[in-house]
Amino acid sequence: MPGSPGPLWGGTLNPLLLQRFWLVVPLGLVLLPHAWHLPAWISLAWLGFAGLSLRGAARRQPPLNHWLKWLATLGGVGGVLLGYGSVLGPGGGVALLAFLSGAKLLELDTTRDRAGLLFVTLFLLVAHFLEDQALFTAGWMALAGTVLVAAFVALETPPGQLAARSRPNLILAGQLMLQALPLALLLFVLFPRIQGPLWGLPQQKTAASGLAEQMSPGDISRLILSDELAFRAEFPAAQPQSRDLYWRGPVLWDFDGRGWYRARPVEPASPQGQGLGEPLNYTITLEPHHQRWLFLLGYPARLPDQPVSSLGPDLQWQARDPVHQRLRYQVSSHPAYRLDPVLEATHRTRALALPPGGNRRARELALDLAVAGGGDAAIVERALSHFRQEKFFYTLSPPPLGESAVDEFLFDTRRGFCEHYAGAFVFLMRAAGVPARVVTGYQGGEFNPYGRHWIVRGRDAHAWAEVWLPQLGWTRVDPTAAVAPERVEQGVNAALPAGERLDIPLPVAGDWLRALDLGWDLVNSRWNQWVLGYNHDRQRRFLASLAPFLATLQGMVGLLTALLALGLLVLAALLFQRRRPALDPAARAYARFCARLARLGLPRGGAEGPTDYARRAAAARPDLAEPIATVTRLYLAARYGAAEPAQVEALTAAVQRFRPGGPPQP
Amino acid sequence: MNPTLARALEQINRIVLGKDRQVRLCLACLLARGHLLIEDVPGVGKTTLAHALARTLGLEFRRIQFTSDLLPADILGAAIYDRDSGKFTFHPGPIFAQVILADEINRASPKAQSALLEAMEEGQVSIEGETRPLPCPFFVIATQNPGDQIGAFPLPESQLDRFLLRIRLGFPERAAERALLRGEDRRDILANLAPVLGPEDFAGHQQAVRGIHVSDALLDYLQALITASRGDARFAAGLSPRAGLGLLRVTQAWAFLEGRNFAQPEDVQAVLPALVAHRLFPSAGVSRAGEDWAPRILLEVAIP
Numbered sequence: 001m002p003g004s005p006g007p008l009w010g011g012t013l014n015p016l017l018l019q020r021f022w023l024v025v026p027l028g029l030v031l032l033p034h035a036w037h038l039p040a041w042i043s044l045a046w047l048g049f050a051g052l053s054l055r056g057a058a059r060r061q062p063p064l065n066h067w068l069k070w071l072a073t074l075g076g077v078g079g080v081l082l083g084y085g086s087v088l089g090p091g092g093g094v095a096l097l098a099f100l101s102g103a104k105l106l107e108l109d110t111t112r113d114r115a116g117l118l119f120v121t122l123f124l125l126v127a128h129f130l131e132d133q134a135l136f137t138a139g140w141m142a143l144a145g146t147v148l149v150a151a152f153v154a155l156e157t158p159p160g161q162l163a164a165r166s167r168p169n170l171i172l173a174g175q176l177m178l179q180a181l182p183l184a185l186l187l188f189v190l191f192p193r194i195q196g197p198l199w200g201l202p203q204q205k206t207a208a209s210g211l212a213e214q215m216s217p218g219d220i221s222r223l224i225l226s227d228e229l230a231f232r233a234e235f236p237a238a239q240p241q242s243r244d245l246y247w248r249g250p251v252l253w254d255f256d257g258r259g260w261y262r263a264r265p266v267e268p269a270s271p272q273g274q275g276l277g278e279p280l281n282y283t284i285t286l287e288p289h290h291q292r293w294l295f296l297l298g299y300p301a302r303l304p305d306q307p308v309s310s311l312g313p314d315l316q317w318q319a320r321d322p323v324h325q326r327l328r329y330q331v332s333s334h335p336a337y338r339l340d341p342v343l344e345a346t347h348r349t350r351a352l353a354l355p356p357g358g359n360r361r362a363r364e365l366a367l368d369l370a371v372a373g374g375g376d377a378a379i380v381e382r383a384l385s386h387f388r389q390e391k392f393f394y395t396l397s398p399p400p401l402g403e404s405a406v407d408e409f410l411f412d413t414r415r416g417f418c419e420h421y422a423g424a425f426v427f428l429m430r431a432a433g434v435p436a437r438v439v440t441g442y443q444g445g446e447f448n449p450y451g452r453h454w455i456v457r458g459r460d461a462h463a464w465a466e467v468w469l470p471q472l473g474w475t476r477v478d479p480t481a482a483v484a485p486e487r488v489e490q491g492v493n494a495a496l497p498a499g500e501r502l503d504i505p506l507p508v509a510g511d512w513l514r515a516l517d518l519g520w521d522l523v524n525s526r527w528n529q530w531v532l533g534y535n536h537d538r539q540r541r542f543l544a545s546l547a548p549f550l551a552t553l554q555g556m557v558g559l560l561t562a563l564l565a566l567g568l569l570v571l572a573a574l575l576f577q578r579r580r581p582a583l584d585p586a587a588r589a590y591a592r593f594c595a596r597l598a599r600l601g602l603p604r605g606g607a608e609g610p611t612d613y614a615r616r617a618a619a620a621r622p623d624l625a626e627p628i629a630t631v632t633r634l635y636l637a638a639r640y641g642a643a644e645p646a647q648v649e650a651l652t653a654a655v656q657r658f659r660p661g662g663p664p665q666p
Numbered sequence: 667m668n669p670t671l672a673r674a675l676e677q678i679n680r681i682v683l684g685k686d687r688q689v690r691l692c693l694a695c696l697l698a699r700g701h702l703l704i705e706d707v708p709g710v711g712k713t714t715l716a717h718a719l720a721r722t723l724g725l726e727f728r729r730i731q732f733t734s735d736l737l738p739a740d741i742l743g744a745a746i747y748d749r750d751s752g753k754f755t756f757h758p759g760p761i762f763a764q765v766i767l768a769d770e771i772n773r774a775s776p777k778a779q780s781a782l783l784e785a786m787e788e789g790q791v792s793i794e795g796e797t798r799p800l801p802c803p804f805f806v807i808a809t810q811n812p813g814d815q816i817g818a819f820p821l822p823e824s825q826l827d828r829f830l831l832r833i834r835l836g837f838p839e840r841a842a843e844r845a846l847l848r849g850e851d852r853r854d855i856l857a858n859l860a861p862v863l864g865p866e867d868f869a870g871h872q873q874a875v876r877g878i879h880v881s882d883a884l885l886d887y888l889q890a891l892i893t894a895s896r897g898d899a900r901f902a903a904g905l906s907p908r909a910g911l912g913l914l915r916v917t918q919a920w921a922f923l924e925g926r927n928f929a930q931p932e933d934v935q936a937v938l939p940a941l942v943a944h945r946l947f948p949s950a951g952v953s954r955a956g957e958d959w960a961p962r963i964l965l966e967v968a969i970p
Contacts, residue, residue, distance in 0.1 A: 158899055158949045587883070606968030609932035640881045641928040 015159035020057040022154040022162065023108060023117060024050050029144040030125045031098055037131055038095055039083055045076070046102035053105035064106050072103045090130040097124055111155065118151055135527040142177070149173035183567075190543075190560040192553050193536040211249045211293060211440050215463060216259030220419045220440070221396050224492060226458035230442060231286040231295060232525055234453040240280070242444040243488040244335060246464065246476065247295040247456065249441035251314040255430075257355045258405050260423055260438045267346065271313045273473060275299045275334025285528060286327040292318040294329070295441060299337030304329040306537075313347075314437070314474075315339065326528055339474040343435060351435030351468060359406040359427065366431030376434045376469050380477055383428050387421065387482045390414065394484035394495050418480040418487070422463040425479040435468040439476070444491050450515075451522035459492055585648050586638040589655045593631050600660055610636055627658050671871065671923065674722045674862040681718045681855055682711050684842025688833050691940050692719055692807075694923055696868075697875045698915035700830020701786050701806040703771075703944060710835045712809040713769060714852050719807065720765040723868055724861030726801065728763035730782075732774035734819075738781035742791050756793070761785055764801050764865070768808040772818045782806065783825045803868065823947070830912045831937070832944035871922070878918035879928040886970045887931055888913060891938070894967045895946060902949040909945050916941060931969045938964055 028050065035043045049072075055061075076099040077087060084092030097120060104117050125148065128141055150166075150173035157165050212219060233247075252260040279301035286294065294309055294317045303311065307327060308320040319327075340347070369382045391414055398415040401408045406427045409420050416424075422438050429436035443462035445454040464478040481488045487495035534542075544551035550559060594604045597617055604613045614632035618625035634651040641647070671693070678689050692715065695702045704712045713729070720727035730741060743759030760766070761782070768782055785791050786806050790799045808829065811818060826832075838846060888910065896904025905913075916937045921929040939961030 156899075160902075160949050161899065584883070607935075607965050609930065609935055609969065611930065611932050636930050637928070639883045640879070640930045642879045642881075 014058060014060075015162060016060060017054065017057040018162045018166075019114075019154070019159045020054055020105075020108065022151050022166075023114060024054060024105060026144065026148045026151040027101055027105075027117070027121050027124075029147055030121050030128075031101070032144075033128055033132075033137065033140060034094065034098055034124065038098055041079065042076075042095055042099050042102075045099060049102035049105045053108070056106070063109050069103070069107060072106070073100065076100060076103060090127070094124070094127050094130070097127070114155055118148065118155065121148055121151075133532055135524050138527075138531075146170070146173050146177050149176055183564075186560070186563060188531075188534070189539075190556050190563070192556045193534075193539050211289075211291070211461060213250055214259055214261035215252055215419050215423070215438065215440055219259075220461050220463055221398075221417045223461040224396060224417075224459045228458045229287050230289070230456045230458060230460070231284050232453050232455055233285075233445065234283045234451075236281055236283075239447065239452075240335070242447070242491070243481075245297065245442075245444050245454070246439075246462075246478075247297060247442040248315055248317070248439060249293045249295060250439075251312070251316040251466075252438040252440065253314075253350050255354060255423075255427065257358050260426075266313055266316075266350075271299070271311060271315055271339060273299060273337055273339035273341070275301055276336040276338060277334060279332045279334050281330070281332045283328065283330045285525065285533075286323060286329070288324050288326055290322050290324060292320075292322050294319055294323075294327075296331060296333060298333045298335040299339060300331060300333045302332040304331065313340070326532060328529065328533055338472065340468065341471065341473050343468050343473075348435050348468075351437055352430050352433065354427070354430050359404045361404075361411055362406045362424070362427060363431045365410065366428045369428065370432040376467070379432050379434055380429070380467055380469070383425060383432075384477070384479060384482045387425070387479050392416070392421075392483045393497070394480070394487065396496060419463045421479040421483060422465050425465045425477065429465070429467050437466050439464055439466050443478075443488060446491070446518075448518045448521055448525075450518055451525055453522075453525060455521055462487075584639070586635060586651055589648075589652045590631075590635045590639070593635070593655045593658055596658060596660060597628075621660070624660055627654070627660075630654050631658055668871065668922075668925070670863045670867060677722050677859070677862055678715070678718045681852060681859075682715045682835075683845050683849075684838045685711075685715070685835055688835055689715070690920075690923060691831055691833050691937065694916055694919040694937060695831040695940075696723070696803075696805055697872055697919040697922060698830060698912070699803070699872060700912060700916060701808070701828060703826070703829035703832040704807065704809045704835065705812060705832055705944075706809075706835045708811065710837060711852075712835060713767065714856070715835065716765070716767040716807040716809070717856055718859065720767075721856065721859040722862050723765075724864045725764040725803070725805075725868070727765045727767065728760040729767040729769060730760050731769045732771050732778065734773055734775060736774045736778040738778055741778065741781050742785070742793050745794050754794075756796075756798075758798075761791065762798075762801060764803055764805065766804075766806045768806055770811060771808040772810040772820055774819065776819055776822075779819065779821060779825065782808075783828055786828055803865070803872070823945075826944045827906060827908060829944065830916060831940040833940050834943075875915070875919045875922045878921050878926075880914065880918065881928065883970065884917075884929055884931065884934070885914075887934060887967075888917075890967050890970060891934070891964050895942070895964060898963065900949060900963070902947045905942065905945060909941065913938070913941050935965060 031043075031046065056064075077096065080087050080092050080096045080099065084095060086092040087096045101117065101120050101124065104113070104120070108114050108117065125141060125145055128137055131137075147170070150169045153169045153172055154162060154165070157169065211223070250262065251266075252262055253266065254261055254263040275298070280297060282297070284295060294307075296315065296317050299315065300311065300317075303309065303317075306329065307323075309317060310320070311317050343351075365386070369379050369386070372378070372382060393415045394417070395415045396417060398409075398417060398420060399413045401413070406424050409416055410424055410428075426436040426438050440461070440463045442456045442460045443464070445456035445460050447454055462480070464476060464480065466474045467477055469475050478488065484495040493501055540551045543556065547555075549555045590610070594613075598604070600621065602617045602620055608616075610632050614628050618628050621628075631651065631654045634647060634654050638647040638651045675686075675689060675693065678693075679686055682689060692702055696719070704715065706712060717727065717729075730736075739759065741759050741761050743757050743762070745754040745756045747753075748755045766782075771779060771782070785800060785804075789802075789804055790797055792798075806829075810821070837843075892905045892910050892913075895901060898904070913934065917929045917933045920933040920937050921927075924933065942961055942964060
């Protein structure tokens with residue numbers, strides 16, 4: 001925040017400066033989160049403007065020269081045009097507004113200027129949700145919004161009273177926000193979520209994150225360093241063991257001598273196989289990763305209708321469109337299954353293909369494994385014991401590998417990460433004549449005991465191998481587990497050597513910091529699920545469960561209008577009741593008399609005394625002068641004199657008789 | 667209206683021409699046992715009005731010209747050593763009179779001002795450890811020049827509050843001014859002025875003012891006005907309870923002058939501007955012309 005409270009509270013209080021503070025501070029609070037997305041020069045320019053503005057107020061300087069204002073405006077427009085290519089849209093538009101809101105701080109001479117600036121601030125506040133809708137953002141916005149409302153109140157407060165009114169204004173703003181809460185809830189539930197580009201938030205193109213369609217040494221270890229959330233999973237029934245959670249992602253078939261990738265689609269289009277045993281039900285809330293992968297455990301028993309997706313023969317599951325929004329889907333799948341009992345010839349060819357030449361020593365090792373005989377399963381077992389017996393290390397910082405990456409890893413460095421082990425293992429299998437492929441995805445996750453869900457993060461990314469064995473079909477083999485069994489039992493951190501541990505706490509029971517972390521995760525999860533996840537479909541379903549007619553646009557708008565009208569009526573009734581205390585009989589009679597005169601076009605002013613009113617009415621209607629005088633005299637005596645019941649009766653009777661009709665007589 | 671009071675009014679109006687409303691307010695103020703402040707530029711007849719009031723009401727009258735070197739003893743009096751008797755004898759100051767005209771009160775130092783204002787509040791003065799009562803009735807009619815003139819010590823708000831009403835005379839209208847120019851010298855008229863009523867009469871009228879009926883409905887209106895002044899952000903502070911009491915008394919006095927035995931909203935509205943003129947100040951940042959619109963704002967309050 002620019003400026004310090006020093007000159008404000010110490011010494012003499014400058015009301016103008018305080019008034020300026022009430023504009024700079026709310027604007028600063030609103031803009032602060034924007035600063036992450038905006039170019040640095042805009043933030044710096046804003047700080048400069050704010051400083052100048054406060055200095056000007058502190059020294060009571062005259063307003064700025066018009067030319068300087070023009071220069072600042074043109075400079076800002078030019079800069080945004082250069083940086084964004086446009087001054088419209090969520091990027092350039094917000095940047096320009098942020099800049100100009102700063103420039104406007106130099107021109108706050110009239111109430112109109114100040115009010116205009118506050119309304120722009122209100123718009124900037126809402127513009128945050130174009131970037132980010134997380135719970136933290138919403139909380140910040142609520143705070144900044146409250147201060148902004150207080151600024152609107154301050155706009156109506158005389159500057160001299162601002163020092164004393166600052167706290168009451170803030171409290172009032174808080175009350176106003178709380179009073180607005182029921183309305184906000186009503187609108188949230190009932191306001192129609194209209195689908196379409198005009199109504200939806202614009203899709204910001206963001207870099208894809210998470211797993212990629214290819215895997216070279218180093219790819220996954222980079223992913224491991226990210227704390228970013230991949231998805232959350234809930235198992236309504238029994239919780240599975242961490243070591244059984246192999247979340248399937250991209251399946252990589254092809255090797256180019258260095259990295260694994262997927263050169264072309266795998267035919268035919270659907271998997272051949274069957275699930276074994278009881279299926280497992282679970283719900284996944286997938287964070288947007290801007291790619292098409294969907295994650296799955298084992299062999300699916302039932303896949304959801306939404307999103308529209310396709311399942312490959314290798315159980316690679318993909319959505320039709322990239323996942324740009326948080327996605328929640330329910331899956332039922334078998335952890336145990338048999339896939340491809342008979343291997344298609346094209347699949348076999350592809351699962352055995354290796355580039356010609358290269359990695360000579362690895363091929364020799366594979367040949368040794370193969371000649372020992374005993375079938376494919378025995379070859380797999382021998383390869384795994386090779387990894388177990390030789391001195392392999394599980395590390396995040398393996399030495400760089402050269403041209404023959406597999407050879408160097410297997411025989412020279414022997415230090416690597418899951419992608420090294422999986423890649424080398426599949427290479428060995430293919431060289432030994434066993435069909436094999438690399439599967440990437442996530443393994444394990446962190447169990448949140450408060451929300452009873454699993455948190456799967458970037459650091460849980462994993463790669464493993466699948467080999468095809470007669471009768472059994474495709475079978476999962478995890479060479480990493482052979483080297484570092486802790487990886488699949490307790491997660492990646494436990495498997496790493498002490499010096500390389502990631503900066504996250506180990507799962508220790510009773511650690512309050514961790515409890516806090518998991519609690520926050522739960523709140524976020526619920527926020528995503530109940531607030532952000534309340535989309536068009538969910539709204540329709542929820543309202544239909546209340547009453548079927550509500551699930552239509554007309555129903556929602558109708559109910560919303562009806563409830564708002566009802567609320568306004570109740571409010572009006574409450575206010576009206578407070579406004580009008582019970583009238584005594586004399587006042588009631590006089591009110592009737594006034595109403596009758598008002599019908600003749602002579603309404604009484606609120607602050608008009610009875611005698612003044614009588615004089616004016618009599619002047620306008622000389623024909624009625626006498627009854628008007630009588631009623632007024634009786635009323636004054638009854639209401640302001642030492643009232644006697646007889647006088648009130650006389651007044652009532654006189655008003656009863658007073659029935660003027662028709663146009664004024666000549 | 668009481669015939670003697672009507673005659674008194676008529677007599678004063680013959681001297682101060684064309685200021686019927688102000689004269690009536692002065693009378694109401696004195697009937698309500700309040701002190702009066704007249705603020706205006708020099709030469710519009712402030713002193714003449716005060717003089718005429720005292721003469722007509724048959725009250726003993728003294729004038730104190732306030733200057734920057736006026737001392738409290740100049741107002742209150744002092745004990746002076748008498749060589750013949752060998753004792754200190756008290757020589758009462760000009761304050762021991764029924765009507766004091768404190769002329770140009772804002773030219774004196776705050777010390778002298780507060781000596782007078784203390785007497786106004788207590789109805790007695792303490793000199794040399796002895797408390798001496800002031801005559802009854804005791805009125806102060808103070809005049810002052812507008813505060814922004816050179817060489818003035820503006821009265822603080824707390825002391826302004828002790829004056830019940832503050833009025834302005836303003837320049838006379840064209841016809842009144844012509845009559846003034848044509849007419850006799852005011853000083854000659856004043857010198858020949860006969861009192862219309864005696865001190866006992868006046869005390870009786872003051873008692874009668876206390877008896878004017880005030881209904882709950884009128885009190886509702888009074889309170890609505892006071893509340894409005896307190897809640898209005900345009901004023902630095904609202905009306906004090908003392909101001910509210912004063913409003914009630916002077917409303918009664920106005921109703922008495924109107925010849926009624928009960929007060930009604932128009933009475934309140936008639937006296938309100940003079941009552942709030944020196945009590946409601948615009949809060950900082952609001953235009954300095956506050957004293958002009960302050961009464962109008964209070965008149966926006968609806969009569970319940």
